[in-house]
Amino acid sequence: MAEALPPQPLAALVDRLGHRFSEPGPMVLALTHRSWCAENPGEASNERLEFLGDAVLGLVVTDHIFTSHPEMTEGSLAKLRAAVVSAPTLSAVAAELGVGDALRLGKGEDASGGREKASILADAMEAIIGAVYVDGGLEPARRLVLELFGERITSEAAGPGGPGGADHKTQLQELAARRFDEVPAYELRDEGPDHAKRFFATVRLGDEVIGEGEGRSKKLAEQAAAGAALDHLTAPTVATAAVPAPVAPAGSPDTLPMNATNESEQGHA
Numbered sequence: 001m002a003e004a005l006p007p008q009p010l011a012a013l014v015d016r017l018g019h020r021f022s023e024p025g026p027m028v029l030a031l032t033h034r035s036w037c038a039e040n041p042g043e044a045s046n047e048r049l050e051f052l053g054d055a056v057l058g059l060v061v062t063d064h065i066f067t068s069h070p071e072m073t074e075g076s077l078a079k080l081r082a083a084v085v086s087a088p089t090l091s092a093v094a095a096e097l098g099v100g101d102a103l104r105l106g107k108g109e110d111a112s113g114g115r116e117k118a119s120i121l122a123d124a125m126e127a128i129i130g131a132v133y134v135d136g137g138l139e140p141a142r143r144l145v146l147e148l149f150g151e152r153i154t155s156e157a158a159g160p161g162g163p164g165g166a167d168h169k170t171q172l173q174e175l176a177a178r179r180f181d182e183v184p185a186y187e188l189r190d191e192g193p194d195h196a197k198r199f200f201a202t203v204r205l206g207d208e209v210i211g212e213g214e215g216r217s218k219k220l221a222e223q224a225a226a227g228a229a230l231d232h233l234t235a236p237t238v239a240t241a242a243v244p245a246p247v248a249p250a251g252s253p254d255t256l257p258m259n260a261t262n263e264s265e266q267g268h269a
Helices: 007-017 025-030 034-039 047-068 074-084 087-097 107-111 118-136 138-158 168-180 218-234 258-267
Strands: 185-191 198-205 208-215
Touching: 007 025, 007 087, 025 047, 025 118, 034 107, 047 074, 047 118, 047 138, 074 138, 087 118, 087 138, 118 138, 138 218, 168 198, 168 218, 185 218, 198 218, 208 218
Parallel strands: none
Antiparallel strands: 185 198, 198 208
């Protein structure tokens, strides 16, 4: 008889997903690796759910970026989608969620570090999306995908070489060097457990805080802080503050006291 999935990792993972399953079957299946099935005949693996989840993920991300970025060409949209639904991104999201702790692995795979293998985590993440779709339909699956991948979509769209153009950190560095002859400095802190950590970044020019941001990773937090700093520095009140007021030529009417101007006008009356 197959060993049951440890209830604590499974329950903790479901809580982090934020989806209430009507019954545990789809989620248990999503976490069942083929190595488990090899040691437990009659058990099904997560490969079919992985196939389904891959399609659901692609649909949700494609719909979201198509709607959110009307300025992008078909080629740019394809590039952005490929970056977001890539195996490295999927495995990173799975690691942040703590998927590895809840996997059903064969003894050999478990002993060889299977809970940290990027390929296993990426496949399980797609299977989990498929499980949410099977249990609740498209809308719960859409909410889950956008919750887990939304910040990454934004970052990839604006990241280095991304379809959205140069990244915020590079733009800020260039602007700070050009206008202030300084380099921005970033400070980071984090909160929360490893599987759900949030990072908070502050960016300064000299002693002045010019932007703050947060995200699921250090990179995303710093990008958000740099974006806020750019908004601050390019706002009309800031952008014009360093521009000196035009000086009228000496002796022009604009430099004369009001009563002198009036007296001159009266003398010609």
